[in-house]
Amino acid sequence: MLHKLLGQFDTHIDTASAHCDIPCGIYDARIVTYYAVSALRQIDILLSLKDKGLSDTAFAMQVARNTAKKEEMAENCKHQTRIIWGDFMKPKNQEDMAKCHDAAHAIMLAGSAVKQDLHREDGEKLVAAANEFAKIFWASKGVKTKTVTTPYAPNVEVVEPDL
Amino acid sequence: MVGLIKVTGVSMAPLLNDGDYILTFKPRTPRAGRFYVIAHDRHGQIIKRLSAINGQMASFDSINPEGSSGEITASQIKARAWLAITPKGIKRL
Numbered sequence: 001m002l003h004k005l006l007g008q009f010d011t012h013i014d015t016a017s018a019h020c021d022i023p024c025g026i027y028d029a030r031i032v033t034y035y036a037v038s039a040l041r042q043i044d045i046l047l048s049l050k051d052k053g054l055s056d057t058a059f060a061m062q063v064a065r066n067t068a069k070k071e072e073m074a075e076n077c078k079h080q081t082r083i084i085w086g087d088f089m090k091p092k093n094q095e096d097m098a099k100c101h102d103a104a105h106a107i108m109l110a111g112s113a114v115k116q117d118l119h120r121e122d123g124e125k126l127v128a129a130a131n132e133f134a135k136i137f138w139a140s141k142g143v144k145t146k147t148v149t150t151p152y153a154p155n156v157e158v159v160e161p162d163l
Numbered sequence: 164m165v166g167l168i169k170v171t172g173v174s175m176a177p178l179l180n181d182g183d184y185i186l187t188f189k190p191r192t193p194r195a196g197r198f199y200v201i202a203h204d205r206h207g208q209i210i211k212r213l214s215a216i217n218g219q220m221a222s223f224d225s226i227n228p229e230g231s232s233g234e235i236t237a238s239q240i241k242a243r244a245w246l247a248i249t250p251k252g253i254k255r256l
Contacts, residue, residue, distance in 0.1 A: 002248050013184070017206060018170050
């Protein structure tokens, strides 16, 4: 009765969100590894451009495009990590908490390095950190993982849920 | 000061459901296990359960296991949720 009555004044009542990232409950670490691999791919493309015999103009355009994309992919990797780390991860004990924090922090550092410069090892570090994060994420869901090689360049190993 | 707030979202289900109302008041000493309205940096005004408080730092969680959790400063705790007004009646939180 009271609930129904309050409904009449709904538009004047302040709200508090019982927040879930929408769609509720859909968190998946594969998006982190996806962006990490994509950032590494952009590094490889950039490093190969000088051997392609492009005109100065074409070279400059390609560098600009792939550099922008490299930074976008690295930032996406960091962003998706922040969402999972901040909104999903609920480590069961202190040891889990430390591992989870270290893995997320490693992604932040490697992601920034990928954005700042053009070293393949930074991209490799980002993928490795994303894989470590994925292992912890899937373990927290009680899902086994497997390591597979991406069937596309840069053909690197990624941690996947063994569904 | 007493307030009336409408709940949106499902992270506190089944205790609080989307569309429920809560009666709030300004908390004196926030305690773990109670429910609070929090001014969150990213999500705006949210309602959560305080899972721990240690000095100026506090952590919150959800009833729904898929809901969010996180850390805040004690100053972000704005009001204690005291009563829930639901279609099925009133219950104390």
